[in-house]
Amino acid sequence: MSHDPHLWLEQIDDPAALAWVEQQNQQTVSRYSESARFKELQNRFRAILDSDERIPMFNAYGQFIYNFWQTAENPKGLWRRTTLEEYQKDDPNWEILIDFDKLSKQENKDWVYAGHEMLRPTNDRALVFLSKGGGDAIEIREFDTCEHTFVKDGFFVPEAKSKVTWAGRDRLLIGTDFGTDSLTDSGYPMTVRSWQRGTLLKTSKEIFRGKPSDVFVFSMNDATNDYREMYIWHGTDFFTSKFFAYRDDQLSQINKPDSAEASVQLSWLLLRLKEEWTIGNKTYDAGSLLIGKVSNNTGRDHELQVLFQPSQNRILESWSVTNETILLQISENVCSRLYLATETSTGWEFQRASTDTTMVNESGQAVDFLTSSRFLLWSESFTTPPTLSLGNTNEPPQVIKHTPSFFDTAAFETTQHWAYSADGTKVPYFETKYINSSGEQPTLLYGYGGFEISLLPTYAPNMGVGWLERGGVYIVANIRGGGEFGPNWHHAALRDKRYKAYEDFIAVAEHLIARGVTSQRQLAIQGGSNGGLLMGNMYTQRPDLFGAVVCQVPLLDMQRFHLLLAGASWMAEYGDPDNPNDWEYLKAFSPYHNVSPHTDYPPILITTSTRDDRVHPGHARKMVAKLRELGMDVTYYENTVGGHAGATDNSQRAFLLALVYEYLWQKLVPNG
Structure with missing residues (x-):
């Protein structure tokens, strides 16, 4: 390993490092937050984020639906509930369960709501997850949903990256930090224990143990059969796992390919294959969804049915x-539709949930899978504000909530285009701009390209206000490494093939310029997390192609990523820097190691969070320090709270959004 003069910036809370961060922040705030345009943007973003007209998303349990809601009056948020019938009114009455602003003030801690786990089917108890500053580590407390209070002497788990699930009213299955030999190298639980109410957590019974080189060991439940059967998910790396049923203190492994995703609900086992699988005399394609009954010892070829089989562009x-x-x-050419599959005496029957034929992205979820056949249909696009519809097995969905546009969506259009990558692969991208606009315009190109995550048409009013309304063109590139065309699209850019994702992104950028949409000087790019790594590589590999770069919560040092926080869990995606063969290709896409003092780089904005306990803020800090030494045009902002999401409340989110768009307008249109 070469000497790193900026290693001290990896000490997250070191006073010298924090003083350096404060100095960088002050420079950025004074330069970009004082303009009238910044303040106007910030106010408009805050109004959108705090709007009462947003659609409250919810989880349903029995007679109640539960929602977390942040407003200007309650920036830390309210955990609340109402009935589904009340929810459908224009101004529903909500019952407040936890006021996180009051809780934070009472306990003098920056509590951020991080989710919950409900006890089914009684729904009178919940495990509430509390995060300090928005990180992944959580404190867990038992909550009485009838009395609206934390349970005295109830289940309590100190702050850690824990995973817990109910295994009955008086028992939990838990993985947490028990000290030595209890966490994986990635910082996640390595064991699952059975913990009985009234006993000490440290005396809980271990029922499963993984290895330090694993990524995680988690437990889950089906919430049926009074928790008699539980499940353990043993993640051997980020993309492979083994799946076990746990019943009567006995473990039995469920037959599945290590690479397949698995879930169990209502005793249905569903397997999504990432690779071709032959079992018995049958072969199933990668990307297929198989279904079978757990009780039938699923895995024998005659007990599995194909619920979905992919095609080239349909996944x-x-x-x-x-x-x-x-x-x-189901997504076809990166636009998804929702289908209902119903079991009949002759097999499975399929029907569309809606009849929409426009470029609208649909997704759905069960209202309460234990008690109801009702489902929610969410519809949106780049220029179509979201609508939420309620449907049933034999009833077409009816709209129950809709979001206002917040900007003039009728003035814009979205089209899909295809670029050819260096190896001839066709790469799609979406383009949104003013109808009938022409000529070269300021353009923002967004990308991710990793972990089989798809970038589908999504409504973003903040982008509309901050970019489109002012004459910008917005592009979303569906490059390899993502999931837009199934597992093979992801596998095509894994590890030593990572450069394929970068070639795809470059191809889209060059296609935009060739079509006359924009010019190099007016083309900005943006990405976060793995997309931040993409931005770092565009910055170092093709500095001639872009006018500005926005790089958020990024990975940038690929020699040390596996040593920092959750980084070891991503070696299946990128490779192992300690393996000389892997480092040979890793160093080619490690931006921190590829900055040259003699290159003319575009201006770059790098942002992160001090409390990001997933992607270490040291990646961003060290890159900025290195660029500063070389005299490059670099701007830095580090939010002191926020976790990997970058912010915990709407005030912070509005500031960060305004910072990004003000930065881009100043760099791309200095006099605009």
Whole structure:
């Protein structure tokens, strides 16, 4: 390993490092947040984020639906509930369960709501997850949903990257930090223990143990059969796992390919294959969704059925289970539709959930899979504000909520285009701009390209206000490494093939310029996390192609990523820097190691969060320090809270959004 003069910046809370961060922040704030345009943007973003007209998303359990809601009056948010019938009113009455602003003030801690786990089917107890500053580590407390209070002497788990699930009213299955030999190299639980109410956590019984080189060991439940059967998910790396049923203190492995995703609901086992699988005399294609009954020792070839089989441009994005149907989100050429699959005496029957034929992205989820056949249909596009519809097995969905546009969507259009990558692969991208606009315009190109995550048409009013309204063109590139065309699209850019994702992104950028949409000087790019790594490589590999770069919560040092926080979990995606063969290709896409003092780089904005306990802020800090030494045009902002999401409340989110768009307008249109 070569000497790194900026290693000290990896000490997250070191006073010298924090002083350096404060100095960088002050420079950025003074330069970009004082203009009238910044303040106007910030106010408009805050109004959108705090709007009462947003659609409250929810989880349903029995007679109640539960929602987390942040407003200007309650920036830390309210955990609340109402009935589904009340929810459908224009101004529903909500019952407040936890006021996180009051809780934070009472306990003098920066509590951020991080989710919950409900006890089914009584729904009178919940495990509430509390994060300090928005990180992945959580404190877990038992909450009484009837009395609206934390349970005295109830289940309590100190702050850690824990995973817990109910295994009955008085028992939990838990993985947490028990000290030595309890966490993987990635910082996640390595064991699952059975913890009985009234006993000490440290005396809980270990029922499963992984290895330090694994990524995680988690437990889950089906919430049926009074928790008699539980499940353990043993993640051997980020993309491979083994799946076990746990019943009567006995473990039995469920037969599945290590690379397949698995879920169990209502005793249905669903397997999404990432690779071709032959079992018995049958072969199933990668990307297929198989279904079978767990009770039938699923895995024997005659007990599995194909619920979905992919084609070249048609893939499965997600699924959800009601008590009568399986909801399938199926994407064709990067635009998804929701289908209902219903079991009949002759097999499975399929029907569209809606009749929309426009370029609208649909997704769905069960309302309460234990008790109901009702489902939610979410519809949106780049220029279509979201609508939420409620449907049933034999009833077409009816709109129950819709979001206002917040900007003049009728003035814009979205089209899909295809670029050819260096190896001839066709790469799609979406383009949104003013109708009938022409000529070279300021253009923002967004990308991700990793971990089989798809970038589908999504409504973003903040982008509309901050970019489109002012004459910008917005592009989303569906490059390899993502999931837009299934597992093979992801596998095409894994590890030593990572450069394929970068070639795809470059191809889209060059195609935009060749079509006359924009010019190099007016072309900006943006990405976060793995997309931040993409931005770092565009910055170092093709500095001649872009006018500005926005790089958010990024990975940038690929020699040390596996040593920092959750980084070891991503070696299946990138490779192992300690392996000389892997480092040979890793160093080619490690931006921190590829900055040259003699290159003319475009201006770059790098942002991160001090409390990001997933992607270490040291990646961003060290890159900025190195660029500063070389005299490059670099701007830096580090939010002191926020976790990997970058912000915990709407005030912070509005500031960060305004910073990004003000930065881009100043760099691309200095006099605009």
